[in-house]
Amino acid sequence: MKKIITLCISALLLLTTAVNANTNNINQATALIDNAMTKSLNIINDPALTTEVKREQLWPIVTGHFDFTLISELTLGKFSAGATSPLGDYSDRRFTPEQQAKFTDAFTIHLGNLYLDRLNNDSKFSVLLTKSSAMKPIRNMQRARVNSLINKKTAIDYSLRLKDDGWRIYDVKVEGRSLISSFRKEYSALLLKNTPDELLALLNDKNLAHTDNNAE
Template identity: 25%
Template sequence: MIGKAFRFEFWSVVIGGLCVFALLPITQQASASPRPKAVIETGMERVLGFLRTKCSDGQSVAMRYHRVEIEKIVSEYFDFREMAMRSLGPSWKQQAPDKQQEFTQLFKDLIFNTYIDRIDTYTCSNEKVTYDDEALDGNHAVVRTRITGYKGNKDIPLEYRLSLKDNDWKAYDVVIEGVSLVNNYRQQFASILNRESFEGLLKRMRDKNTEFK
């Protein structure tokens, strides 16, 4: 079933890379932030600022009640069409534009549904995000960060892969400890398409999203 390939712990961190790590206090490096890194930092600060207003006396915040606001902010910094295209692989070009659009929306919903279901709460805790560096290669960039103090004392390396389109940097993949969210989905989708039609894949995604309602 779609999504089952990820362990709970993996989903808790990787899917959180799309949003929940944006909820953590930020430790900035002293040097100036080039544009790709600034995009990630700005997105994180916006979500963090929103959720901080929801924290009260250290109490956790139920994410499902704030999905619309969080999704709206995150969507400004992530290119979900690019993510969907890369996750589907060669089959993307074989689909009509309306099917590409439907797949993109189902893919986006699947990510957010899984995230909300797995993470559920923002604990208003003390983990921090440290921005280590960024690497530029033409219209592509990698922003490397670390989550420090995760579950007390664990550090989690997290990378955001971005591309430049229309003078805007947007993320299209999240990589944690060497595991790519896009590549993981591509393997799952390819496995399904080896046995079923594209319509079969869409049905699986619809059914999976319905489970979260």
């Protein structure tokens, strides 16, 4: 009986430690989003800054808090360099590591442009963090979700993973619609008709056109 009691106490202590660690992880994830949002809102809502200056100041925040390597891998899905799913007649559509590295760079710019283009709207932005929770680990990846409400009406949820002792955002859901799922569907359809190099060219052309349009 004494041995059983000792085992029960040990199990309880281990469970308590796990719960505390999990809570701390969630708190850290929430703090990261809160910090990123505070910095972003200070820039976005500053009437003294031009759109160009806002973009320049926001870019390091975006690249510093998002895990674009994982975002790119999940976006490419079965076509990513590390995927093992058979592609059949489309086996030439799987990215090589070199092609995927180029895709990550181009896709990072594309996503950043989409986010920063929202600054063209002069409306004031406000953010309320509503709920944070742990997510089921995938491939031993510690995950968390932080829910927010933009301007008291638009729900935006951030999915994060713990990487190198720091949290990084790898997906964003706006009103329940996943950024990764949306792009994966779009790019999967494109890769049924185009090779990886052709998709890279399309993406680079889009980024170049964006640069040219903003230079006018």
